[in-house]
Amino acid sequence: MSIKLIQNAANADENVLNRYQHALFALTENEDKSIPFAQILATKLSRIKKEYKYLGKSPVTVDLPNGGLASFVILNESLTPFQRHTLLRKATKQIIDEQPEKIALCIYGNEDIRNINACAAYYVLTVNSAAISNRKKSAPISNLNQIDIFGYQAAHDYGLIDARVAGNILCRQLTTTPPNDLTPAIYREKIRTLAKESGWRHEEYDMLKLKEMGAGAFVAVGQGSDPQDAAIIHLTYQAELEKKHIAIIGKGICFDTGGHNLKPAKYMLGMHEDMNGSAVALGILLAATKMKLPIKIDCWLAIAQNHISPTAYKQNDIVTALNGMSIEIVHTDAEGRMVLADTLTLASRQKPNYIIDFATLTGSMITALGDRISGVISNRTELACKAVCAGNKAGERIVAFPYEEDFDSDLESDVADIKQCTLEGGGDHIHAARFLGKFIENDISWLHTDLSSANRKGGLGAIEADTNGFGVGFGVEMLKLLIED
Numbered sequence: 001m002s003i004k005l006i007q008n009a010a011n012a013d014e015n016v017l018n019r020y021q022h023a024l025f026a027l028t029e030n031e032d033k034s035i036p037f038a039q040i041l042a043t044k045l046s047r048i049k050k051e052y053k054y055l056g057k058s059p060v061t062v063d064l065p066n067g068g069l070a071s072f073v074i075l076n077e078s079l080t081p082f083q084r085h086t087l088l089r090k091a092t093k094q095i096i097d098e099q100p101e102k103i104a105l106c107i108y109g110n111e112d113i114r115n116i117n118a119c120a121a122y123y124v125l126t127v128n129s130a131a132i133s134n135r136k137k138s139a140p141i142s143n144l145n146q147i148d149i150f151g152y153q154a155a156h157d158y159g160l161i162d163a164r165v166a167g168n169i170l171c172r173q174l175t176t177t178p179p180n181d182l183t184p185a186i187y188r189e190k191i192r193t194l195a196k197e198s199g200w201r202h203e204e205y206d207m208l209k210l211k212e213m214g215a216g217a218f219v220a221v222g223q224g225s226d227p228q229d230a231a232i233i234h235l236t237y238q239a240e241l242e243k244k245h246i247a248i249i250g251k252g253i254c255f256d257t258g259g260h261n262l263k264p265a266k267y268m269l270g271m272h273e274d275m276n277g278s279a280v281a282l283g284i285l286l287a288a289t290k291m292k293l294p295i296k297i298d299c300w301l302a303i304a305q306n307h308i309s310p311t312a313y314k315q316n317d318i319v320t321a322l323n324g325m326s327i328e329i330v331h332t333d334a335e336g337r338m339v340l341a342d343t344l345t346l347a348s349r350q351k352p353n354y355i356i357d358f359a360t361l362t363g364s365m366i367t368a369l370g371d372r373i374s375g376v377i378s379n380r381t382e383l384a385c386k387a388v389c390a391g392n393k394a395g396e397r398i399v400a401f402p403y404e405e406d407f408d409s410d411l412e413s414d415v416a417d418i419k420q421c422t423l424e425g426g427g428d429h430i431h432a433a434r435f436l437g438k439f440i441e442n443d444i445s446w447l448h449t450d451l452s453s454a455n456r457k458g459g460l461g462a463i464e465a466d467t468n469g470f471g472v473g474f475g476v477e478m479l480k481l482l483i484e485d
């Protein structure tokens with residue numbers, strides 16, 4: 001996707017705007033009667049018995065005399081990035097639904113607010129205009145090839161936003177791919193191609209190699225598939241100037257049946273998206289590469305399926321992980337923490353400054369937060385605090401949960417070093433983190449992200465689609481914060 005951008009420092013008048021079919025007005029509370037089409041907007045507002053200020057709560061879209069469509073929204077300085085994105089998503093929905101080729105973006109206010117609003121509007125317009133391909137004959141095609149900005153000439157070319165958009169789109173494209181089109185074997189091939197295109201070092205640990213190495217936690221999940229095409233993939237991006245070394249990890253379960261503890265139909269539907277964590281990690285890696293962040297990233301992807309089969313792992317099995325710990329299997333649907341355990345060990349052995357993992361991991365995180373916000377847990381309190389800030393900055397909201405040692409008593413096993421999980425509930429998202437923490441070597445600072453908001457019906461923040469790529473924006477902000485650390 002390549003969109004031509006034309007920036008005009010001056011505002012456009014009605015004559016200029018009559019050449020456009022689609023226009024978006026990012027306003028402040030001060031414009032009111034001075035903007036183009038003010039009379040048409042005023043008529044609509046009076047018809048719905050609202051005042052101009054109402055545009056700060058709910059955007060208004062009107063038809064123009066030239067047959068065009070214009071949306072008006074007030075975006076004040078006091079808004080959080082999430083609120084700004086949400087208002088812009090609502091303001092642009094009708095425009096983007098018409099798949100425009102060209103959009104006029106009219107920016108008002110003082111210098112600071114114009115930069116903030118232009119960047120946010122550019123992000124929301126481009127990220128929602130991208131066509132995510134599917135197998136429907138009438139699948140939408142994106143036609144947007146030009147954005148003309150009026151009223152603000154930025155000192156940058158929006159390249160950093162393009163990078164974030166590319167990461168988000170890659171994540172959503174992979175996550176929504178049906179499971180028969182994205183088996184571990186196919187996914188591995190796609191990643192190999194992507195690594196070649198992006199200049200990443202590429203290495204694979206396949207099932208044979210992992211068995212040989214003694215990665216019994218990962219193998220327990222991978223062994224239930226035929227063919228045994230599961231693998232841990234290791235990608236590396238290395239900038240010339242490398243201020244920090246950070247490992248990012250993603251859970252990539254291409255389909256999660258639950259295994260022998262089979263999911264009922266209602267909960268199995270959609271489980272092709274259980275590889276979302278790996279797609280988020282890939283999206284972050286792609287965005288960071290395009291942004292040329294001064295950093296070394298080791299990206300580890302745990303790619304497998306969780307199947308029911310004669311060779312699949314069972315309750316009461318005891319397996320030994322790569323770090324030598326024996327694990328008592330309690331529930332075969334808790335496969336995410338199994339594949340991540342050995343992946344965390346591999347990542348931590350390279351002694352990065354930080355490890356950040358991404359996974360659609362527990363139902364209890366969704367119970368705790370719903371599907372609007374994602375939760376993090378860290379073995380360093382200050383890292384969890386940074387994550388909350390990074391999430392706020394990105395417009396992808398993050399809440400920190402505790403990492404308290406006494407939760408370990410729930411995971412004590414009579415027959416192995418640790419239980420995989422409990423059947424009693426009582427904070428499984430915290431149990432999962434306590435479990436995962438046991439597989440990190442060298443006491444590396446680690447942040448675990450449980451992606452409870454990966455899919456929300458009707459859109460979330462900037463993104464109109466249900467599968468929203470949550471975590472790419474947050475992850476990129478997190479990297480930026482940690483580089484400066």
Ligand SMILES: [Zn+2]
Pocket residue numbers: 256258306332333334335336
């Ligand atoms: Zn599962």
